[in-house]
Structures are given as structure tokens and as C-alpha cells.
Amino acid sequence: MKALVTGANGFLGRHVVAALLSRGHQVRAMVRPTARLEELHWPEVVEVFRADLRSSQNLAAAFDGVEVLIHLAAAVTGNEDDQLAAAVVGTERLLGAMAQASCKRLVLASSFSVYDWSKIPKTLDVDSPIEAGADLYERDGYSIAKSWQERVTRRFAEKHSWDLTVLRPGFIWGRDHADLAALGQKIGKIHLVIGPLTHIPMTHVENCADLFAIAASDPRARGQTFNVVDGEGERIWTFLGSHLKGIGETGIRIPIPYRLAHSLVSALYSTVFRRNTKLPQILIPCRFESRLKPLHYTNRSAREVLGWVPPLKHDECLARTYG
């Protein structure tokens, strides 16, 4: 099987490339024109296709001989418009090119950020409600862009009768990427841990990449949506302790009950701050919830449909991240 991987040199992308190669698949890696690839040490069998989804004119050529597109590219930094251009306009242009090719199979990297966290009472699963309508625009630029990216992709897939699989990872973590937003607020050496016993919806990057490689080639994945978490997730308090130990820092952890913090944020937002969406993320209730709401998480659908078990246990993930 030959896969075209966008965002191939990103944090997740480089692991997806490795997972595909280890399963014997061919890979065409799409990277931006100025991307530096030396440190990735890709073998020569990896075909590199340089293009920027926002502007390149030759995207159709990227699909020559490709059987499956694994679309990971998006922007995690920049302002709202940068993120919309990278994730949504880029996706429109990429899928427009795919519509001219023979490739009919597509795996999209979506995100937990598409869910409507306010409406989920207890367990977040693939059939939980997703954010839509006016409420979406109170969310951060990344959530808006990822929601629209998934929406656009589903429309293309329906229009062209493509086999689509959507994977929605939680917090993807690994070496140099373990300072998760769920860990609360850091002020100097003090960490304000909001909801210390809350589980973090996390997936180690190698586990996550493994599921992408499986989903790309397993026919049972077609038409499915999977949440990507390694399991129930570590508690914030415990993971922060492991993280601080792993990076050799000493920090003071101060626990704050979730309900107390949430009530305060909600009250301030609707009174003093007059529903201003330019506030820091943690002061906007829906963004606060999307980082910190105490829910249960499950990879039930991936387990039931594909028999997926994350290949790395948590201790191994810690060792690979901090070792």
C-alpha cells in the first residue's frame, strides 16, 4: 500500500511515517517547501513531496500511485486566520486535488477539540455531541479550525463516495511534547492543579501513530470514527508529578477543586468580562472545560472494531519520553 502523509515531518507525522514503514507500506511524505528533514533520518524509500497546502499549484501530482491519504497537516500555532488557512483552506485545496486522482481512501487526523464539552455529562465517546453553531466561535482558533476541517472533509468524502476514517486524538504526548494544557496553570515554580484527580485524555505519540497506520490499511476502519486515547488516562496530579520528575524540575503543586474554579470562571465571564472571547483561554468557560472537565475517556470503538491495543504501556511511554 502506498500512503500519502501530509504534515509528515510534524510531531505526529514523523511517527506515522515510521509506523507505516515498519508495516511494510510505501510512504510519500508531504512537507512544506522549506522544511528541514536531515534530523529525521528518513530512509531513501520515503518519497518526499514538497508543497504548501495553502498555495502550491501542483497538489494533484502528489496523488500519483497513492492508495490512501493520511491527512495530518494543520497549524497548532498562529492566530485564528493562520490556523483556518492551514487546516481548512489547505484541506479544501488538498481534497480538491484528490478529487482529480484515483485515490478513494482517506484517514483524517481530527481532534478531541471538536467535541462540545459543555454538553457531555460523564463519558466522552465517539457519539458524544460535537460543537456546532454559534457556540463554536467562543472556542479557540485551533478548535474552530479543526471542527471546520472535519466538516469539510466529511462533505468531500460524501460527495465523492470516498472511504473516510476519522481519528480524533486526545492530548498527543511524547519527548519534548509532554507539557500538556491539562496540567493547569504554572506561575513560577507553583503549579495550580485544577481538578487534580481528573483523568487526562492522552495518547503517546507512538501509540497514536500505530492506530493511524492500522486505520489506513484495515478495511474494517472504513467509514468509522475513532477516539484515540491510550486508556482511561493518568490523573492530572500523578502525571504532573511524573512530568516534573522527568524533566528534573522541582515544583509546588497546589490542588484546586474543579467545581470551585469552574464556578468562578463562569461567574466572571458572564459578569465582569462580558463574554469577551479575547480573554486568556482559561478564563473562557467552554475553553476551560475542553482542557479540564472531569470526564471518562475510552478507546472502545478502536478496540471493538479493530481490536486495537496501544502497543506501549504507560511506563514504557514515560521511559521513551523522559529517558
Next chain:
Amino acid sequence: MRAALIGAGQIARQHLSCLQQLPGVEISAVCDLSPSVAECAAERHGVRSWYTDYRLMLSEVRPEVVHVTTPPTSHFRLTMDAMEAGAHVIVEKPASSTFDELDAMVRRANELNRSLIEDYNYLFNRAPLEILKRIESGEFGAVTHVEVLICLNILGPTGFADPNVSHPCLNLAGGAIADFLPHLASLAHRFVGPHRKAHTVWTKRSPSKLPYDEFRALVEGETATAALSFSSNSQPDAFWLRVYGERMLATANLFEKRLTFDRLRPGPKPLRPLMNGIEEGSSIRRAAVGTLMRKFTGGPGAYEGLFELLTRAYRSLDAGGVPPITKQQVLEVNRLVEALKPERNPS
């Protein structure tokens, strides 16, 4: 009035936020080359319809006012077509790529009896309006000189200097800095009148794909002189406006709420620096708190001038009065912009 937007990017969001608040204005449609961006803007701002073909939008919606908020190289065609369709046009700066295009736009607007308003939003921020009020009252004395300096790091990996995408403004003479010349020129024009001469220095200090990252100009206006600058390398980011008068000096940072006055005072001369210092310190503290508070309480922030400009524009269009920016003003400002541009970008 029925309004429509062509271009649904970052600055369009500011226009839409303002239009949503204006009484008597209905945002009829929004248009963008990307269907998702157009639909997203429409959904976000409660706009009834969205398009990817602006000509279709003009013919189906028949807007009375069209906001052109696309990259500058497309402004000429879009503005001309919108006016031909019977709309008044509010166009983002720079209104055109060349002065010849701008001249043609103004001539056509006159022939069709349409308003053509280029967005000089910073003219309508609180600080310039307050300074103009003091000038008009006579308190300030005649203006002798104006300094406008924009310090803005545009060398980062996103935006103008994105190494992977060619920003449309890089096609303009002066590159990315050309995007800011209308701000500098409109403020200079407002305080010193139409220009007679301009001397410019364009340089590049840092490695990047921008043709220039520093700009200086000395302008002789009809009533006074102006020094205009743009610096990509000076930090922190700020938009300094300093107006020198016969009896007063005003200093403002248009990215923030800071506005201070240093003035002649009655009483012993040695006490003047002390009294001015106390007043200035107090103003700076109040402005700093105000700038922080507006981040928490929302609102247009540094785009306060755009909200004021659009409010005045729609009021005048509705009543058939004089618009807040006249076509003559647009012509004179753009003559100065043309004089400030380098002959060509380095290859």
C-alpha cells in the same frame, strides 16, 4: 442599508463585528474564494448568505455598500465592479497597487456618484481625535511637525515573511511595509496637509524574504513637516504618534490607550517640567490600566478607529452627507503614498 463583504479574512472579521453592532445595517452577504472561509464567516456573524463568486453576489444581493477586504492586488478590479453594480465602496488599505489604479477608481467613483472610502482607521482612534479637537479649539496652537513611527515585528515565520508562502503584499513596491504606508500617509496628511516634497530611505537590516524592513521619510506638507518611519527591528511593538504644536506637544501610542500632553503652563517656568511630569505620569498609568482592562472587557481594542470610521461612514451614506474620508482626501493621501514608495524592489 444592505452591506456585503468581499474577502473574509482577519480584517473582515473586524468589519463584520462592527457592522453587527450598527443600527440600520444589514449584512446581506459575504464572499471569499474559499467556500469554507465564506461559510464560516457567515455562520459566525449571522450573515444570511455567502458566495465564492463576487460577481454573482453583486448581481443577486445588490448591496448598497461593499467592503473590499481582500489582499491589495485585487482591490482595483473588485472596487470597480462593485461601483459599477451601484454600490458605495469601503476598501481596505492600500486601496490599490499603483497610483494610476487609484486615480482611475476615484474618477469612476465621481462619474457614478458613489463614495469611495479607504480605511484610514487610525485617524479615528481616540487619541488623534482628541489631538485634533485641541487643535481646532486653538489650545494646541498651529502644528509645526508630526512624527509617526510604527515599530512592528513583521519578520516572524507567519504572515509577511512566511518562508513557504508568498504574501500578496510582497508584490507591492516596498513589499510588506507598503501595507502600512497608508496609515503613515493618512496621519501625516491629516496634520500637515497635502505634501509638496518627500525624501525617503528604504533599508534592510535582517535576513528575511522581505525586500525592505526599515523605512524613513521626511515630508514637507502644506502647513508643516512630518517624519514617517516603519521599523521591523525596533521593539516593543508600538504605533507612536507625536504632534508638535506652538503651545503643546502630544504623544500617543495608537496600539494602546496612551495619550499625553506636554504644554506651556502659567506660573514659574522651572516648575513646568515637574507639573507636566506629574500629569504625564498620571496619564500613562491610567492608560496602562485602561489598555489592560479593555483586553478583559472586550471590544475593538486597537481597532477602535475602524468602529468609529464605519459608524460615521454609514451615518453619512444613509443621510447623503459628507463621508468621514473624502475622495479628495484619498487622492491626496495616495499621492503621498506614491511619493514614499521606492522606485523598485531589489531583485
